[in-house]
Amino acid sequence: MKKPNKQVCVIYRGIPASPGVVIAKAFLLDRESIQVTKEKIEENEVTKEILKFKKALSDTKEEVLKIKEKVAKRIDPDHAKIFEAQVMILEDGLINDAVIEKIKQEKSNAEFVYRKVIEQTITTLSASKDEYLRERIMDINAVANRLIYNLLGIKHLTLESINSPVILVAKSLSPGDVVHMKKESILGFATDMGGGTSHVALLAKSMGIPAVVGLKNFFDHIQDKQNIILDGTKGEVVICPDEQTLKEYEKRKKYILQKTVELSELKSLPAETSDGRRIELSANIELPLDVDSAIEYGAEGVGLFRTEYLYIARADFPTEEEQYKAYSEVAQKVYPESVILRTFDLGGDKFDRHTGDLYETNPFLGWRAIRACLDLPEMFKIQLRAMLKASAKKNVKIMFPMISEVGELKRAKAILNEAKEELRRKKIPFDEDIPVGIMVEIPSAALAGDALAKECDFFSIGTNDLIQYTLAVDRGNEKIAYLFQGFHPAVLKLIKQTIDAAHNNGIWAGLCGEMAADPLATPMLVGMGVDELSTSAMAIPEIKKIIRSIEFEDAKKHAQEVLKLSTIEDVKKFLTEDYAKRFGKENKNKLT
Ligand code: PEP
Numbered sequence: 001m002k003k004p005n006k007q008v009c010v011i012y013r014g015i016p017a018s019p020g021v022v023i024a025k026a027f028l029l030d031r032e033s034i035q036v037t038k039e040k041i042e043e044n045e046v047t048k049e050i051l052k053f054k055k056a057l058s059d060t061k062e063e064v065l066k067i068k069e070k071v072a073k074r075i076d077p078d079h080a081k082i083f084e085a086q087v088m089i090l091e092d093g094l095i096n097d098a099v100i101e102k103i104k105q106e107k108s109n110a111e112f113v114y115r116k117v118i119e120q121t122i123t124t125l126s127a128s129k130d131e132y133l134r135e136r137i138m139d140i141n142a143v144a145n146r147l148i149y150n151l152l153g154i155k156h157l158t159l160e161s162i163n164s165p166v167i168l169v170a171k172s173l174s175p176g177d178v179v180h181m182k183k184e185s186i187l188g189f190a191t192d193m194g195g196g197t198s199h200v201a202l203l204a205k206s207m208g209i210p211a212v213v214g215l216k217n218f219f220d221h222i223q224d225k226q227n228i229i230l231d232g233t234k235g236e237v238v239i240c241p242d243e244q245t246l247k248e249y250e251k252r253k254k255y256i257l258q259k260t261v262e263l264s265e266l267k268s269l270p271a272e273t274s275d276g277r278r279i280e281l282s283a284n285i286e287l288p289l290d291v292d293s294a295i296e297y298g299a300e301g302v303g304l305f306r307t308e309y310l311y312i313a314r315a316d317f318p319t320e321e322e323q324y325k326a327y328s329e330v331a332q333k334v335y336p337e338s339v340i341l342r343t344f345d346l347g348g349d350k351f352d353r354h355t356g357d358l359y360e361t362n363p364f365l366g367w368r369a370i371r372a373c374l375d376l377p378e379m380f381k382i383q384l385r386a387m388l389k390a391s392a393k394k395n396v397k398i399m400f401p402m403i404s405e406v407g408e409l410k411r412a413k414a415i416l417n418e419a420k421e422e423l424r425r426k427k428i429p430f431d432e433d434i435p436v437g438i439m440v441e442i443p444s445a446a447l448a449g450d451a452l453a454k455e456c457d458f459f460s461i462g463t464n465d466l467i468q469y470t471l472a473v474d475r476g477n478e479k480i481a482y483l484f485q486g487f488h489p490a491v492l493k494l495i496k497q498t499i500d501a502a503h504n505n506g507i508w509a510g511l512c513g514e515m516a517a518d519p520l521a522t523p524m525l526v527g528m529g530v531d532e533l534s535t536s537a538m539a540i541p542e543i544k545k546i547i548r549s550i551e552f553e554d555a556k557k558h559a560q561e562v563l564k565l566s567t568i569e570d571v572k573k574f575l576t577e578d579y580a581k582r583f584g585k586e587n588k589n590k591l592t
């Protein structure tokens with residue numbers, strides 16, 4: 001699409017993903033539309049063009065085979081089969097002969113001809129009734145893009161190579177992209193796709209990079225190097241701000257800074273209601289280096305270490321020793337507080353789409369988290385041994401993600417026992433009584449809370465996935481982001497039921513989804529009896545301030561009232577009015 005060349009101030013609204021206001025020039029990351037134009041070639045250039053095409057075919061095949069090998073080694077041979085399909089496309093005689101024939105006849109450049117032939121193949125496959133053939137379209141697209149990049153001699157841009165301060169604008173980004181961002185050069189980012197609890201958003205939050213996602217077709221309306229303001233708190237991006245707008249946002253930036261300083265004064269105070277109910281307020285982290293800022297914001301330990309980021313950050317499975325180092329570094333830093341190490345929650349949106357490593361039609365319902373770990377017991381045991389070794393000082397807990405039923409939990413515990421036995425045999429010290437918990441993030445787990453609670457030491461409610469699976473709403477899809485509603489009465493009932501199941505069985509229940517960072521939800525969650533809240537570090541001071549201002553007895557009644565409501569609108573209205581009563585009118589300059 002041709003971009004407009006206007007220099008007028010326009011505000012675009014998306015989904016707030018990570019708070020903060022930044023002002024800088026836009027840097028457009030255009031990975032998707034490789035421009036392929038038709039170019040005439042001379043008769044005497046035909047052979048050269050065909051050779052260029054053949055070389056690109058063999059280079060691409062080599063690349064794909066390398067990825068296949070990597071996946072077979074690091075993940076499993078079954079998943080490597082995807083790449084066999086891609087190699088077959090590169091070896092497809094019909095496609096390749098058609099390209100060579102057209103280069104000869106039309107005397108056009110190879111990339112243009114190849115794109116045309118591929119488009120025709122895709123059109124034919126799209127009309128097919130055979131699902132298997134239709135599914136090949138993704139493979140064809142992936143491999144065709146790779147081949148066209150090779151024909152054009154273009155290398156993929158890595159985000160580490162951006163050195164001047166910019167606001168990155170892209171259609172979509174993967175968690176792997178965000179991990180590679182340097183905070184001093186990428187001041188913030190805006191994407192057309194994505195939801196507020198997508199892993200890209202969560203990662204941005206924990207890295208302290210302001211971000212707005214779900215801007216729909218913003219990318220088509222902005223030009224490289226245009227001045228923009230990005231407000232990750234409100235979820236807005238302003239193109240070409242005029243002087244007045246710039247002044248307003250500078251003021252807002254200052255306000256946010258000042259508020260942050262005020263809230264930081266709460267750092268050393270406990271998260272305790274006015275009548276003495278103590279809530280543990282801890283931090284969610286993705287990488288060991290996040291611990292410092294968690295402590296800085298006053299977290300009491302780590303309530304969720306998303307260990308899969310050790311892999312995502314390097315696209316390579318970390319060894320047992322490397323994992324042990326990472327886990328013990330966190331455990332040491334938070335000591336005497338504790339850290340909850342969640343076993344790998346890979347899959348869903350957490351595989352890097354740009355490397356095209358794995359493809360599933362429905363990844364969030366697919367081979368993800370504990371399912372993958374139970375299928376790969378040796379890899380799982382490496383992680384469990386590393387976690388156990390880091391537990392010697394008794395401040396480590398292990399948590400399994402995506403548990404859907406008791407059998408799954410028992411299988412995970414059996415592998416944990418094998419890992420323990422191996423360490424015992426080698427006389428390696430670890431915490432024999434290490435607490436084992438589960439994420440309650442699938443509705444079946446919430447409904448089976450009673451049985452699950454008998455098999456573990458704690459629950460941590462993952463509202464991001466619980467909302468997604470209860471409401472059948474993809475947490476990362478901007479088109480249906482309006483349906484992703486944590487205040488749906490069904491979600492609230494599942495939360496309450498989970499907390500009750502935990503308490504009835506003598507274990508504690510925490511909550512580590514994004515709802516833990518929502519000030520509107522805090523009195524309700526405290527009133528429901530939640531024992532721990534774990535959230536991105538930045539949100540901790542504000543949540544602590546709210547906890548310290550409420551009375552537990554009053555919060556219990558408040559939660560009971562909320563649970564009687566039957567629509568999302570009623571819940572929101574009730575909570576908003578309650579918040580206004582407690583803290584005055586809703587603060588437009590709110591921090592998170
Ligand atoms: C959740 O699902 O709420 C959660 C905390 O886990 P993640 O966001 O990593 O899926």
Ligand code: MG
Pocket residue numbers: 401441462464465
């Ligand atoms: Mg989850």
